[in-house]
Amino acid sequence: MALRDEVAVAVGAVIKEDALKGAKGALAPGHYEIDALVRIHGEFNKGNDSEMRAVAKIDHELRDALAYNKLNIASQDAVDAEYERIAALAGDARKAEKERVLATLKERTNAMLARLKATAPMVPVNGRVTTTLLAELVADPKVTFKPKQ
Numbered sequence: 001m002a003l004r005d006e007v008a009v010a011v012g013a014v015i016k017e018d019a020l021k022g023a024k025g026a027l028a029p030g031h032y033e034i035d036a037l038v039r040i041h042g043e044f045n046k047g048n049d050s051e052m053r054a055v056a057k058i059d060h061e062l063r064d065a066l067a068y069n070k071l072n073i074a075s076q077d078a079v080d081a082e083y084e085r086i087a088a089l090a091g092d093a094r095k096a097e098k099e100r101v102l103a104t105l106k107e108r109t110n111a112m113l114a115r116l117k118a119t120a121p122m123v124p125v126n127g128r129v130t131t132t133l134l135a136e137l138v139a140d141p142k143v144t145f146k147p148k149q
Helices: 005-014 017-026 060-069 073-088 092-121
Strands: 030-035 038-041 044-046 050-053 121-126 130-133 134-137 142-147
Touching: 005 038, 005 044, 050 073, 073 092
Parallel strands: none
Antiparallel strands: 030 142, 038 134, 044 130, 050 121
């Protein structure tokens, strides 16, 4: 029998990500066979589906490489020398220089993000699921464990 959508959502929702992470961390590496009967009861609500703009992200490494490649050799050497000068500073002086240099970059990055967001396609978003579901074992599970060799 195929798993109904409602049951799949309930099973997924009742196993919270944090609980699953903790349970996985408590297990030893190996092969597990399990036969368990679990009862799930309670309620869940699904909100309306909607659309939103795709998240705009900048590949900073690519952008930096593109900018650097647009420079002539003399400009690349000047950038390298300025980097080495700032890297050689210590403490507050280095922090202040870095903040000064980054201020312009932040302005450019914000402008680029605004352009990307304005042209980003709309993507469908599933409605949020909220639950008051509980899971309980109906009987003791049968578990067979074979340690990883």
